[in-house]
Amino acid sequence: MQRVSHPARHLVAVLVRPGLLSMELGIVHRLFGQAVSAEGERLYEVVTCAVVPGDVRTDADFTIAVTRDASVLAAADTVVVPASDEDYGPAEGGRISAPLAAALASVRPGTRIASICTGSFVLAAAGLLDGRRATTHWRSCDMFREMFPAVELDPDVLYTDDDGVLTAAGVASGIDLCLYMIRCDHGAAVSNEVARGTVVSPHREGGQAQFIRRPVPPSRSSSTGPARTWALERLDRPLTLRELAAQGSMSVRTFTRRFREEVGISPVQWLTQQRVEAARRLLEETDLSVDQIASASGFGTATSMRQHLQAVVGVSPTAYRMTFRGAVVGA
Known part of the structure; x- marks a missing residue:
């Protein structure tokens, strides 16, 4: 992370489009607008612009009047590009309009440019993310990957920074990204003060993986479906491949092959995945201790559960529970 020095007030331009996610525009103005020097001077000037000035439709029941082109x-x-509700399923196969492309082409070389949520589709369509690491909202990752194979998509992180081209995963992770940019420019003291003023954490642990549920629903019409249903009812027990295969009256070798064909991962990987999901539900919905949840979800020990949860969602059980319940109970 390199700190950038700007002799004059730093100009942040927010490029909005019809269907603007209004909260994202507010995030940029609020956070950069609060950043001040030790002498109390504002460090940023934030302006809103559009390819066509005038009333811009938002995702809410109001429009905003944009006077700058x-x-x-x-x-x-x-330059910050927030998301639009029109980003979901772009109609032109990953292309943007000529006026929007021309607007982005006018950005000076070396200018920092960032997107929030599916605003990343615009940067990718403009070719700004080719060969770069980027992220977008987890619900749009499959579409993004298909449309922009030249981009190194990381679906798990809250934000990315690839040599001054930045992307944030979702609406709220725009807060994380703005604080990160302020921290790069003016250090932790300034960004922490902005975070305090906004009543948000200066830095969130983990990535967006902790917000994604990945259950693979069992299907009794498949040859391994009954075994998966049987296993889900017994996650608290040690389960062997031989036991699972027996539910389908198959050899271990045949069961493993068919399981991979039907589910896409090995039985052991699937069991771990389901145990993580069970642990997450119990952390969110119960007051059980970490040790009790480790036992109920089949990990056996709290240490084992912590390791697996950290590997999958990027945070500890305690941090996960705090995120989704707001308090630590029995941890």
């Missing part, structure tokens, strides 16, 4: 992008130190 996209020519402001050429003078900006940072």
Whole structure:
């Protein structure tokens, strides 16, 4: 993380489009707008612009009046592209309009440019993410990967920074990204003060993996479906491949092969996945201790559960429970 020095007030231009996710525009203005020097001077100037100025439709029941056109992008130190409700299923196969492409092309070389949520589709369609690491909202990852194979998509993180081209995973992770940019520019003291003023954490642990549920529903119409249903009812027990195979009246070798064909992963990987999901549900919905949850979900020990939860969602059981329940009970 390199700190960037700007002799004058840093100009942040927010490029909005019809269907703007209004919260994302507010995030950028609020966070950068609160950043001040030790002498109390504002460190950023934040302006909103559009390819076509005027009333811009939002995802809510109001419009916003945008008076600046996209020519402001050429003078900006940072350009932010929030999401639009039109980003979900772009109609033109990953292409953006000529006026929008021209607006982005006017951004000076070396200018920091960032997207929030599915605003990443715009950066990718403009070719700004080719060969770079990026992220987007987890619900849109499959579509993004299919449309933009030249982008190194990381679906688990809250945000990315690849040499000054940044992406945030979802609406709220726009907060994480803005705080990160402020921290890069002016250090932790300034960004922490902005976080305090906004009543948010200066830095969140883990990535968006902790917000994704990945259950593989059993299907009795498949040859391994009955075994999966049987296993889900006994996750608290040690389960062997031989026991699972016996539910389908198969040899271990045949069961393992068919399981991979039907589910896409090995039986052992699937069992671990289901145990993590069970642990997550118990952390969210019960007051059981970590030791009790480890036993109930089949991990046996709290240490084993912590290791697996950390590997899958990127946080400890205690941190996960705090995220989804707001307090630690019996941890």
